[in-house]
Amino acid sequence: MRTIYVDYFPPNGNYLSVIIELWIMFLHNLLFTKNVYLNFLINAVFVFPFTLVGIILSAVFGTKKGLYFNTIVLASKKE
Numbered sequence: 308m309r310t311i312y313v314d315y316f317p318p319n320g321n322y323l324s325v326i327i328e329l330w331i332m333f334l335h336n337l338l339f340t341k342n343v344y345l346n347f348l349i350n351a352v353f354v355f356p357f358t359l360v361g362i363i364l365s366a367v368f369g370t371k372k373g374l375y376f377n378t379i380v381l382a383s384k385k386e
Contacts, residue, residue: 322374327361 331354338349 321365323368324361324365325374325376327357327365328376331357331361 334353334357338353339346340349
């Protein structure tokens with residue numbers, strides 16, 4: 308019989324980071340193309356500023372963790 312060990316980590320993220328991530332995904336789906344070089348330029352001009360602002364604002368204002376995107380579960384199989 309195989310035993311699976313599961314460790315649970317509390318949810319990470321907060322309200323502000325979730326909102327910023329949604330905006331970044333919206334821009335990604337709206338602007339990205341199949342051209343790799345054009346995507347690099349679009350990423351540098353449009354997506355990177357939102358990411359940078361999100362990181363800074365999350366560090367300053369990120370205290371409430373009721374809304375989150377990521378749940379981390381570490382599972383390992385021991386034989």
